[in-house]
Amino acid sequence: MAPIPPAPQAGDDSHQQLLDQLDLTLMPRPFRNPHWKPSQRRNKNIKQIIGEASRKEASVLVTQNNSGSSTPHPQSSANATGSVTPLPGSAQVQTNITQAAQNLSTMVLERNLQASLSSGPIATYTNIESAPSLHPAHQKHYCDITGLPAPYTDPKSRLRYHNAEVFQVVRSLPQSAAEKYLEARGAHVVLK
DSSP, X not given: OOOOOOOOHHHHHHHHHHHHHHOGGGSOOOSSOTTOOOOXXXXXXXXXXXXXXXXXXXXXXXXXXXXXXXXXXOOOXXXXXXXXXXXXXXXXXXXXXXXXXXXXXXXXXXHHHHHHHHTSOOOOSSOTTSOXXXXXXXXXXBOTTTOSBOOEEOTTTOOEEXXXXXXXXXXXXXXXXXXXXXXXXXXXXXXX
């Protein structure tokens, strides 16, 4: 077999130019669409909302307790012993009024907090003492006959049952007995 002769030089140059022109690796590819803008809406979950609220309340209490108006002036030895009565309009009387107002606002905040705590547990993201959920999806259904978990409901009598064996008992009950089971559960219908 005869070896294949190399291609002419003039064709190599035009072929390389065509390859460079069609090469996709040399084309600029932006990561994002140039018209894309971030969303202005920010969704927060309940944990973030409660955390921000508790931080805000804590910062309000800290700033109230550490404000400059509530910091007492150093007392002189005469004021500390009580031998000198402050004059009305003096700086000492003004400081005492601001301190009393500050203490009063702190007492009101504390009393409101205690009143809200004494009325019952506050439902928070991490509070275990919160009331049980009343949402229908979270309520468990129990068998009207056995008291076991009841995944099924008889469409005819509306009684809940645990398995096929209990279903046979439910179907053998007279309507008056089924109504009494529903009445015990609070699901009976009273027509007036």
